[in-house]
Amino acid sequence: MGCCQPNQSGKKVSLEAIASDPSLVSIDSKDTHLNDMVLIKGGTFLMGSEDADIHVADREGPIREETVSSFYIDPTPVTNAAFSQFISETGYRTEAEQYGWSFVFHLLLSEETQESIKEIPIQSPWWRVVPGATWHHPEGIDSDIETRMDHPVVHVSWNDAQAYCRWAGKRLLHEKEWEYAARGGLLSQRYVWGNELHPQGQHMCNIWQGDFPYTNTAEDGYIGTAPVTAFPPNQYGLYSMAGDVWEWCTNNFDWDLENKDTTVKTVRGGSYLCHDSYCNRYRVAARTSNTIDSSTGNMGFRCAVDA
Numbered sequence: 001m002g003c004c005q006p007n008q009s010g011k012k013v014s015l016e017a018i019a020s021d022p023s024l025v026s027i028d029s030k031d032t033h034l035n036d037m038v039l040i041k042g043g044t045f046l047m048g049s050e051d052a053d054i055h056v057a058d059r060e061g062p063i064r065e066e067t068v069s070s071f072y073i074d075p076t077p078v079t080n081a082a083f084s085q086f087i088s089e090t091g092y093r094t095e096a097e098q099y100g101w102s103f104v105f106h107l108l109l110s111e112e113t114q115e116s117i118k119e120i121p122i123q124s125p126w127w128r129v130v131p132g133a134t135w136h137h138p139e140g141i142d143s144d145i146e147t148r149m150d151h152p153v154v155h156v157s158w159n160d161a162q163a164y165c166r167w168a169g170k171r172l173l174h175e176k177e178w179e180y181a182a183r184g185g186l187l188s189q190r191y192v193w194g195n196e197l198h199p200q201g202q203h204m205c206n207i208w209q210g211d212f213p214y215t216n217t218a219e220d221g222y223i224g225t226a227p228v229t230a231f232p233p234n235q236y237g238l239y240s241m242a243g244d245v246w247e248w249c250t251n252n253f254d255w256d257l258e259n260k261d262t263t264v265k266t267v268r269g270g271s272y273l274c275h276d277s278y279c280n281r282y283r284v285a286a287r288t289s290n291t292i293d294s295s296t297g298n299m300g301f302r303c304a305v306d307a
C-alpha cells in the first residue's frame, strides 16, 4: 500500500468466480523452454536485512538463514512481447480488463486522461483509477505498447500471473528464491549489485530521481518502465531484479507467521517509483504486498521452473 502500489479493495470479485473463469480453465501448458533460463544452484543464504532504515513492519529482518533448492529462473521479468503471445494463444482476459480499470501513476497520464479522472485513492493520492488501463493500454485507452514490447508487462494481477505461468509451464518464485537469486551470491549487501547505490556514478536500476511524487528528473533515463535489459544484470546474469517493476511472488505475505492471509501475496524488487527519500524499497531485502486481484502500472512478474 502507500507509495508502492494501491490495492483493489474496492473491487468485488469472489475467488470462486475467478476459479470458475473459463478463460483460466482452458489453458494448457506448453513445453517449457529451459534454454533461456538461468540455473540457480540451491543453497543456504542470509535472508533479510538489519540496516537502520529497513521497514520493520514489513518484517525485512531479522537476518536469518534460509535454504532453497535448485531452480531455473527467467533472466528478465515477463515482457509485453511474451505476454502478447500468451494472450493471442489463449484469449485470456486479465482482471484489469474484466474490471474495466487499473491504477496508473498520475505523471504518466496524458493531459486528456488526467482531466477525465474523477476518482483519487485517499491513501495514495498520486495514483489514478484509470478506465481502460490494461496491459496493452498501460496509461489508458489513448496509450499502447507498440514501442514497449521489450518492457515488462504491467497491470497484471497475481491471478493473471498464475494463468500465464500455467500456460508457459512455469511458476512464480517463492520470495526466498527471489531474494537468493537477486543477491547473486553476494553476502548481505544492500543492493543486488553491492552496497553503493551509484558505483562509479552509474545508475544500476530504474528508480525515481527528483522529488517524489511530483517531479521525476529521470536521470536514469526512464520515467516509467524501461526495456528489461536496460541496466546491468546481477552476478547471476539476472536483469531488472531491482527497480522497474515489482515482481509477484508465489507466497503469502505472512508465510512466516502462523495466521496466513492467502489473498495477500508478496511482491519484491521495487519499481520505477521507488526513491531513497521515500520508501527505499529497491534494497534487495525490501518487500511489500498486494491482494491477488490487484493490478497497477508498476507490478509485473518473473517465472521459475523446478530444477
Ligand SMILES: [Ca+2]
Binding pocket: 206, 207, 208, 209, 218, 219, 220, 221, 222, 223, 224, 272
Ligand atoms: Ca527512472
Ligand SMILES: [Ca+2]
Binding pocket: 240, 241, 242, 243, 244, 245, 246, 247, 268, 269, 270
Ligand atoms: Ca524488478
